[in-house]
Amino acid sequence: MSLYRDTGVVLRVHKLGEADRIITLLTRRHGKVRAVAKGVRRTTSRFGARLEPFGHVDVQFYTGRTLDVVTQVQTVDAFALPIVGDYQAYTAAAAIVETADRLAAEEEQPALKLYLLVCGALRALAGGDRDASLVLDAFLLRAMAFAGWEPALTECARCGEHGPHAAFNVQAGGLLCTRCRIPGSVHPAPDVLVLMAGLLHGDWDAAEATTQAVRRDASGLVAAHLQWHLERQLRSLPFVERRAREAPLTAALGSNPHEPEPADPDDTGDGRETTTADVPGKAEVAGAAEGARSAGDPRDAGT
Numbered sequence: 459m460s461l462y463r464d465t466g467v468v469l470r471v472h473k474l475g476e477a478d479r480i481i482t483l484l485t486r487r488h489g490k491v492r493a494v495a496k497g498v499r500r501t502t503s504r505f506g507a508r509l510e511p512f513g514h515v516d517v518q519f520y521t522g523r524t525l526d527v528v529t530q531v532q533t534v535d536a537f538a539l540p541i542v543g544d545y546q547a548y549t550a551a552a553a554i555v556e557t558a559d560r561l562a563a564e565e566e567q568p569a570l571k572l573y574l575l576v577c578g579a580l581r582a583l584a585g586g587d588r589d590a591s592l593v594l595d596a597f598l599l600r601a602m603a604f605a606g607w608e609p610a611l612t613e614c615a616r617c618g619e620h621g622p623h624a625a626f627n628v629q630a631g632g633l634l635c636t637r638c639r640i641p642g643s644v645h646p647a648p649d650v651l652v653l654m655a656g657l658l659h660g661d662w663d664a665a666e667a668t669t670q671a672v673r674r675d676a677s678g679l680v681a682a683h684l685q686w687h688l689e690r691q692l693r694s695l696p697f698v699e700r701r702a703r704e705a706p707l708t709a710a711l712g713s714n715p716h717e718p719e720p721a722d723p724d725d726t727g728d729g730r731e732t733t734t735a736d737v738p739g740k741a742e743v744a745g746a747a748e749g750a751r752s753a754g755d756p757r758d759a760g761t
């Protein structure tokens with residue numbers, strides 16, 4: 459039995475069987491980890507409450523044959539309590555963990571920057587000192603920079619000419635100069651671009667001086683930019699990455715770690731009762747975890 463420890467943020471939980479849960483964490487050193495927490499839905503569980511979404515925890519795992527198993531949990535920051543009690547903070551936090559889950563597509567690929575961004579954003583939401591939607595947009599912009607999708611907010615996205623430019627185009631990657639401008643571009647107010655740059659670079663004084671209308675427009679552009687890139691990533695990236703990581707491609711075909719899970723992704727475990735048929739089956743989850751971790755099926759090694 460091999461043990462390891464790491465600090466992580468709980469991104470989501472799924473019910474498994476009668477009393478167990480599968481916990482998805484974004485950890486400091488091991489990237490995204492999915493592990494079984496046994497017995498956590500029993501009232502006598504010692505660490506059930508610490509493994510709720512948004513919890514920042516120090517966890518000891520043992521490496522299981524398929525999924526790792528949680529053996530100890532200590533709370534590092536109790537972000538969940540203040541966040542769940544505030545609707546604005548809760549919806550922002552839910553979007554943050556869902557985005558982090560999608561950006562950290564591969565399990566156990568280190569994503570320290572993303573982990574730090576998630577911790578920082580949840581800490582700000584739990585503290586309640588900043589506008590929740592600004593915290594969310596700052597996180598999304600920086601998370602997109604982590605993913606390599608930082609929108610061009612001063613120079614032209616195509617030719618690099620210094621701005622200011624007026625046209626913004628999501629597909630093109632941000633601002634476009636008059637020569638590069640393409641149909642379908644929008645023309646946000648200059649303050650909208652100032653706000654987005656402020657959020658990206660942590661200039662909170664500039665960000666907090668903006669009006670609600672400017673914030674709404676910026677949120678719309680940020681969401682559109684994120685959406686476009688996530689959809690493009692879903693279409694191409696997982697397949698390419700999986701090919702690169704798991705040399706025998708055929709090994710990946712049987713177990714797709716990116717397959718959408720049948721359970722409600724927002725299920726925090728305290729909503730409707732799900733039967734075991736609603737959650738990913740043990741074998742399916744085990745197969746996905748195995749596929750993400752192992753070098754592949756030895757039968758296919760020669761192909």
Ligand SMILES: [Zn+2]
Pocket residue numbers: 614615616617618619634635636637638639
């Ligand atoms: Zn240009």
